[in-house]
Amino acid sequence: MHDRTGEFGRAGSWPVQAGPKGAHGVPEEAVPEADVLRYFRRLRAIETIEDLPVPEGAESPGAHCGxxxxxxxxxxxxxxxxxxxxxxxxxxxxxxxxxxxxxxxxxxxxxxxxxxxxxxxxxxxxxxxxxxxxxxxxxxxxxxxxxxxxxxxxxxxxxxxxxxxxxxxxxxxxxxxxxxxxxxxxRHQQQGLRRVLASLVGLMGPVPPEPRSVNVLGLRAEGARHTELVRALEDAGVRVLSTVPAATTVEALARCPSAALNVVVEDYALDLAREMEARFGVPYVEVGFPLAPDRVDEAYAQLEDALGVALRPLVAVAREAAGQAMARSRAAAQGRRAAVAAFAGGPLGAARFLAELGAEPAVVLASRFSRQDARERVVLLASGHDPLVGRTQGTGQMVPLLRSLGVDLYAGHGDRYALARLGIGQVHPDPPRARWGYEATRWAAEMVGAAMGGKPR
Structure with a gap:
């Protein structure tokens, strides 16, 4: 068990940046100790998920089960x-x-x-x-x-x-x-997801190459073929052979090795991309699932370099709409305290996005960190945000901590009834994941604004 002394002050007390006085009935000057706190560390004190204590006991089936x-x-x-x-x-x-x-x-x-x-x-x-x-x-x-x-x-x-x-x-x-x-x-569910995708290479074999074609690996939404990314690629003259795992077939997967490039938008698809490169020589580029507008712009620039096409002019309207949505949501999100669980963009990417809306990321729950999260950690700390970080736990276990922190917004899966009893607005992670790019940015901003709109401060 990790010693809290020096990270959270003396045993029995815990200094935090308190929210508005009286938020959820918690006084500004002190926050009562909760048992769950021993499993959390400040963001500045960790670099990888392995730096976080593992909660005692086990849930079966639990959040770790693939x-x-x-x-x-x-x-x-x-x-x-x-x-x-x-x-x-x-x-x-x-x-x-x-x-x-x-x-x-x-x-x-x-x-x-x-x-x-x-x-x-x-x-x-x-x-x-x-x-x-x-x-x-x-x-x-x-x-x-x-x-x-x-x-x-x-x-x-x-x-x-x-x-x-x-x-x-x-x-x-x-x-x-x-x-x-x-x-x-x-220790996280993505092991099952990674292995499902990696197994798909068993459906593939050598096929003639098709120039100016790609597979998009990591899109799971039903409307994957209609996402901003796929539309932009096809408008630029790039043929999208398959979106994996959604909106694809066994027959389409057999043709995937003919692609000139694999575009990886979620890191759980990396094992499949690496296996396809090793077996069939298909290179890949990892653009991730960005939410912050500057990260979306970087992802499109990366694809432009890899494919030799102009994509950003094709999504200029979507970028403007995303910026407008963020501006509208700032009024509702400004100064709110947020908890981030499973959400589009990764735990730290989502925390950074909420910070750009003016919210204060107070606590982050994570089962894993991606390379994208590692970059956002640097940005969060540089901008003065140092949330508590812990391994993913159920909402019921988190209630004492959410109450103590005066959290207003919960981004991720969770018990909506428990959250409602605490007066916490919830933003569900799935709608943004049904999109990619500035469309995801816009939807996430609009949902935060809707969840916070009209809630007392």
């Missing part, structure tokens, strides 16, 4: 099915509410299939049941690809999915893609 992201992402690939293999509790939390007590193979409208393990399977193994399930899924649903997603229990029981997939490959129509989520070795 199963959830795998279950949400794999079904986005049209023409595929996803077989989740694990105990009923895990599958229940992955979206199989009506199937959690079932036995054998069960289908859901989402394209998920569930193979629930019996208690004895953890001892005697589940290989024969997996073989049965794969053969049945292939026969009944005839998918072009079948993801085999394992959880902790079959992995700890010694299940070798790679060997089973190799054995089954000649007997099924579907291409079999193995994804291990092994939550016991992960």
């Amino acid at each position: 199963l959830f992201e795998a279950a949400l992402t794999a079904p986005l690939i049209r023409g595929s099915r996803t077989l989740l293999i694990g105990p009923a509790a895990c599958l229940h939390h992955a979206g199989s509410l009506h199937q959690s007590g079932s036995r054998g193979l069960a289908a859901a409208p989402s394209g998920l299939l569930f193979l629930c393990m019996e208690p004895d399977d953890a001892v005697f193994g589940i290989d024969s049941k997996i073989v049965e399930a794969v053969l049945e899924a292939d026969r009944r649903f005839q998918p072009d690809a079948l993801f085999l997603v394992s959880t902790c229990v079959p992995e700890m029981a010694g299940t070798d999915l790679d060997a089973l997939a190799a054995e089954l490959a000649p007997r099924v129509r579907a291409r079999l893609l193995v994804v291990r989520t092994d939550g016991f070795s992960a």
Whole structure:
């Protein structure tokens, strides 16, 4: 356990920059100690996620488990099915509410299939049941690809999915893609997401190159083909072959190695980009998911250099609209205290964006930091912002801290009822992620303005 002395003052007290006097009933001069504080550090005291203490105890399934992201992402690939293999509790939390007590193979409208393990399977193994399930899924649903997603229990029981997939490959129509989520070795959900995307290289092979073409890796929104980025690229004469993982098919993925460039907009797609470069020679450029207007401009400039096309003139109107939205939201956000959890732009990128709106980032929850976050850390500290930073925790665990800090705005997933009881406005992370570029900037600014508009100071 880390010693708080010297970081938060003497044990039993904690100096902070207090919000407006009386905010949420908290006096300016002191903030009561909350148990959760021992897991937080000031931004200036950390550089990587490893510098943060790990909360005692474990949630199961918890925020670390990659199963959830795998279950949400794999079904986005049209023409595929996803077989989740694990105990009923895990599958229940992955979206199989009506199937959690079932036995054998069960289908859901989402394209998920569930193979629930019996208690004895953890001892005697589940290989024969997996073989049965794969053969049945292939026969009944005839998918072009079948993801085999394992959880902790079959992995700890010694299940070798790679060997089973190799054995089954000649007997099924579907291409079999193995994804291990092994939550016991992960500290954030993105391990599952990264591995789903990395597995997609199993659908690819050598194909003739296509000049002036790209894949955009890391777009998960349903309208990925209509984002500002894709429209700008196509208006500039660049063909977008595929947006991965959203709005793509098994057939389209097979053609991805013909692209002249992979554009990586979320770092969970880096493993796939690197594997495609190693196997097929497709270079990649990582532009990230920026929110601050200057970062969006940098991303477009990076793409212009890589592709030899002019993109910024094509998005000038969107840039102006984003600037206007930010100006309107500043009146509502100025001086507000904000908490940032999972949000577009990364935890520190989102904190920096809120700071540009005039809010004070008081606390940041993170499960990981990207290269983009590392850059924003420097900007935040240079501009005088030094929020508390801790590992991702549930809203219920955070209530004492949010109350103590006098937080007005919560950017990220969270219990909206608990937040409402505290009088905290919530900005949900998904709408901005359905966009990229200045469109995302505009939407994020408008949502902050809407969440804060009319709230007493």
